[in-house]
Amino acid sequence: MKKYIALFIFTLIIDLTSQANEFNDLKIYTENNPPYVLVNEKNEISGLVGEKVVKALKKLKIENEVKIEVVPWARALIEAKKQKNVMIFPFVKTKERLGIFNFAILAYKQTLNFYKLRDAKGIEVHNLEDAKKYTTCVVRNDYRHEHLLQANFSKIEETAQQTQNVQKFLNKRCELIIIAEEGLKAKLKELYSNMSIVEKVLEVPEFDGNIYIAFSPGSDSFIINKFKEVTEK
Template sequence: MSAEVFKVYTEQNPPYNFLENGKVKGQATLLLEQLFQKSGHTIFENNIYLLPWTIGYHEVLNKKNTMIYSMARIHEREALFQWVGPIGKMTLGVIAKKSKHMIIASPDALHSYKIATIPGTSTEKALFDIGFRAEELDRFANLTSQLKKLKENRVDAIAFGVEAVWQLLREMGNDLSEYEVVYVLKESDLYFAFSKETNTKLIAELNETLKTLLK
């Protein structure tokens, strides 16, 4: 296959992808750079765009030679993208302050609380799957906004990848012992997601190359 140039999007989701000193870093970022280097493909302008999830998602849905990571591969997205991976796992959960004393014996109990989400994420979709409606949720563009509201007690809980929440809470100077996972929504495999028009042979080659990197 001839070398291609891809415009690459991601979001703040440590430890897989995050911004550090103005550069996008993380486990998945390093793996993507290694994958492209080994396969001969390049990142447009050598720049990864860290944007709110809904913006990057929309770009990859509608434009050729684009990709986004790290994306949970769920049924509703299966036919919308070409997939390379898996590249990791993520626990999707609901996190709250221990001082809230939230005891969630069943999914229905979550409806009693104000929960913050990021629109279009697999975590929000997992809440929809257990009966939530968009108007019930406090929806923010990014995880940092969620965590600030949680710290200030302006929401009862947030729903996102548990690993990312712990890392950002730590970076923001919070005491992790004050927080807990009150409900696990699901476990998801993470992937590199390419625009639907991407050549299937190229995707197959990337998957084969990825296997050699993950050995």
Template sequence: MHLKIQSFLLFLCMGLSTCTFAQESTKTTLLAVANDNRLLQYYENGENKGPSIEILQAILKEAQFEAKVEFMPWARAFSTAKDNPNTLILSMIKTPERDLDFHWLIKVSSLTRVFISLASKPENYVENIQQAKQKLTAVVLGSASYNELISQGFSEQKNLYIVPDGELVVSLLKNGRIDLVYDDPRNVRNILDQLGKTDLAISYKKISPEDERSSYIAINKATDREIVKRLQQAARKFEKTAEYARLLIK
């Protein structure tokens, strides 16, 4: 009889522990930050939309967490995610430097980075970094593109025009204020179309493997390990689904 009572108490404790953790999981609200990008994630008519949002929602549901999504300029989104535990960031290009501050949960897109000019201004077309250094290139502050170009010897004093968001970058190109943008051609084309410039052609060199990048949903590395673990497990499970294959931007 004594053994049966012990077994029952052990079972009861395990059950209570599981229930308590489930309740804590439900109560845990994370913050997810992102910049507006119509190809990946954006806010429209009171709703968060885009394939990256859907991927985020799927892994949160599987992990039994909730997240408040906030859109903001890239530099602020990055610093917010970098400085605050329990904070996710959407569609961030993976780089070795960022490994120090983030866990990479799941890939959301394959993209490229090339120098893009207006077809109507052939004098601005470039094939390589050295040629681009002779032009004025617009990039988003704190972005992977910004960091890449700085590491290659570009500077705001010589050949960089720094702005807070991608739409302004493309607007500057459209208006002839700068010579080049360093971005994904699909993103530039999409923004031009949104701006009503569907007939404005762009030029860029043939894309090669060295131009390819990947972006991810990542989370601040100081986040509680159990939260990270559950999100990672949820991400691995979702990666095996047909829905993920549909949402992944290639």
């Protein structure tokens, strides 16, 4: 009996080591984007989606095998497009991305809205065509940017990062911003403000605002299936 127990434990250790090795080539990219991903001064990841990824890594026994890299979103997209076995989060579906990435895991459900500053005068938005009349703040290469381009918006004010994007909106350098309520609340809090200064003018169900954990083209099915398995429990 002791021999069988020892053999079982040895086999289990070999299996876990083998599984960890399967993830050696995996790269993970994210950005500091509250409330979905929060990165503290120790580079520790938390947030509505970040915690799910961290828990998945722990369940798969690979938390020390893979480093989550916090990089500018434009760089993350470029790297993910040209390499296999790249996980990227928080990520949202667009027409362009659907043909490239594997949106394996739905991590958080939400809707997108257009907002204006409450004290802004003369802004009337009842549909997407109305919204096109006004300048809209977006993050360059962000999914909302892609949504607007696909819908033929031309009055777009770009920034490189979401906090700067919201600050630009608050400074009245654009007339509208497109963002989920959860995201806007978090950014306003970060900027020592709150939702009382903004007004929702249009909900946009036409644009998929749900948050996913996605994988780059050609990523190994073993990696994708293992992450799906531990995040869907």
